[in-house]
Amino acid sequence: AQSVAQPEDQVNVAEGNPLTVKCTYSVSGNPYLFWYVQYPNRGLQFLLKYITGDNLVKGSYGFEAEFNKSQTSFHLKKPSALVSDSALYFCAVRDPGRRGSQGNLIFGKGTKLSVKP
């Protein structure tokens, strides 16, 4: 069965420093991977996705993520964190090789990012 793990409940970063939010996944075939962000009292916003192609994916608000097949990881990164990046971040995975899974997007438990001035 497909699954996704975010090993850190919270990540604390100083403004201006690089940030990394970790995500690992488990699927039987090649995964479709996504990152979302949720600001307080808001819905989820799409940041970026990996379907195929270049392992480094660039997304909204200066975020990027690197797909690493050997480590089954899809960590979210940003070179210089902003206080306004403070939010809850979710990694999600779909297994396109699994019959009937087209709408079945599985989310991690989320990582709270806190960026301090």
Added chain:
Amino acid sequence: EAQVTQNPRYLITVTGKKLTVTCSQNMNHEYMSWYRQDPGLGLRQIYYSMNVEVTDKGDVPEGYKVSRKEKRNFPLILESPSPNQTSLYFCASSPTGNYGYTFGSGTRLTVV
């Protein structure tokens, strides 16, 4: 404006009283889905639909029903709500499985 609209935003109800949370999208998306969000558990998929009259169970379908009679609408039905269904619910839609979901603003449900 392209969006997913859920109603109501907030709902307090009593155990056993049937309720429906509506969801509508104006983007002509094929896929629609319902998730619930609980602290420490992240988002868990309840049901999803790949087209009109095509639905499938997610990870936590017990106690919920859905229907997809029209492409734009995907209501979530709780026939007999219980306190353990107190949660934040999100509806979402997507054009295909290769795209991420676009989420609604959420419905905070409290069952007392």
